[in-house]
Structure formats: structure tokens, C-alpha cells
Amino acid sequence: MDAYYCPCAVKCAMCAGNVLYGDLPVEAACIVADLLHKQVYKKGEVLFREGEPCSHLFALSSGQVKLSYYMPDGREQIIGLGVPGYLLGFDTLSDEAHTYTASALSKAHVCKIRHKDLMHELKVHQDVAIRVLEALNNELKQTRELLRVMGGKTATEKTASFILSVVPHSEPGDCKFDMPFSRHEIADLLGLSEETVSRVMAELKRAGIIHAPRGSMEIRDASRLRKVAAGTCGPISIDD
Secondary structure, three states: OOOOOOOOHHHHHHOHHHOOOOOOOHHHHHHHHHHOEEEEEOOOOEEEOOOOEOOEEEEEEEOOEEEEEEOOOOOEEEEEEEOOOOEEOHHHOOOOEOOOEEEEOOOEEEEEEEHHHHHHHHHHOHHHHHHHHHHHHHHHHHHHHHHHHHHHOOHHHHHHHHHHHOOOOOOOOOEEEEOOOOHHHHHHHHOOOHHHHHHHHHHHHHOOOEEOOOOEEEEOOHHHHHHHHHOOOOOOOOOO
């Protein structure tokens, strides 16, 4: 797409990581970008809470967001992880309240657009509708992968798959990054005991695949970690 200048040019460069308007025609990109409102959330801040009135779609351009809800006994149930490119709140277009809570696990850059503005653009600009469908399709892929991990994998394979799922997109191989989830939260998300997750992490460390001090994760052998996740690695057998 050729370079262009317009009143929203700065906003076009900054907002939403092009989730909603990347590669759109100039006119459509400017219109959509002008409807977006950029916000930055610090680690631990809540984007929205379960039960609160919903009126906006949130496009995540950087950072990680925890998705969870609270069970009747007060326990938090983690249901997913929002990563760059994720659209939060789209499932509430026809609902009056959010059905889950979204909180920043790290510094997160988010752009908000009012539901009614988005719906208007979806009707007027076919290119915008296609972009939204592409983003939602990526989220469905992530959800299917999580269900696959929860269903047929061993504890070791589940944990390895989870580690790979939180690797920043800019760090595809051996790397070191902040781990936003505690052992308890990982266990909760994967349907395992905290003790099992801790034992898997310890075994992966002894095998030279990862190093996981509190609050961070270092992948030392990404190729082998992927094999563990796929169940094609040599025996690292610590499952119950």
C-alpha cells in the first residue's frame, strides 16, 4: 500500500497493530482508525470485569491479557489468554454485560471501538468485515488448540504446549521472556494439580530444555520443547 497522509496518520501507525485495518484501502483505514481510542494498561489493571455493561470491542496490539471468570464459591477460573491480534468483547455484541473479566498480565496496548460504530463499519466496508473475520478465525484456532491440549495430551505435553503458547511472537526460537502465570494459574488453566506442573517444569529444566526462575521463562532448546509438546520427544515421563 502506498504511503499516505491524513489527519489520522499518526493514529493509523500506532493503533491496534493493524488488527482492524491493516492493508485496507486508504479511505477505509482512515475511517476505522479515527474511531479507535488507544489505551495503555499496566500489569494487573483490569480492562473490564465480568458483569459490567459492555459497549466496546477491545483490539489488543501488544502485551498479554488474562481471561477469567469467578465461580459461585469465589474461585477464579482462567479460561484463556489474550495475545496481540486478539479481539476482546466481540462475543458481547448482543449481550448487556461482559461474561468474563480481562486483566493485563503485562503492559498492554489496546484500542477500543464502540460496538455500534464497529457494526456500522462492518455493514459499510466489506474490507473491515473481512479483517474482523480473519481475527476471529485466529482466535477460534487458538481455542481449538487449547481444547486439544486439554483433551488428549499428557501432563508433560500439556505443560510444554502451554509454554510455547505464551512465547512472544517476536521470539520464535530459544529465548527468555517474562512468564505472567504462576504455577497455580498454569495448573488451573490446564486442569492439572500445581504439584504436577511444578514436577514437569523441574524435569524440563533437568533435561536442559527450559530454565524457569520465578516470574520468567527461558527456552534453551525450542526444537526439543516442540517435540515434547507434540509427544514425539524421547521419554520425559513424569505423568501421574
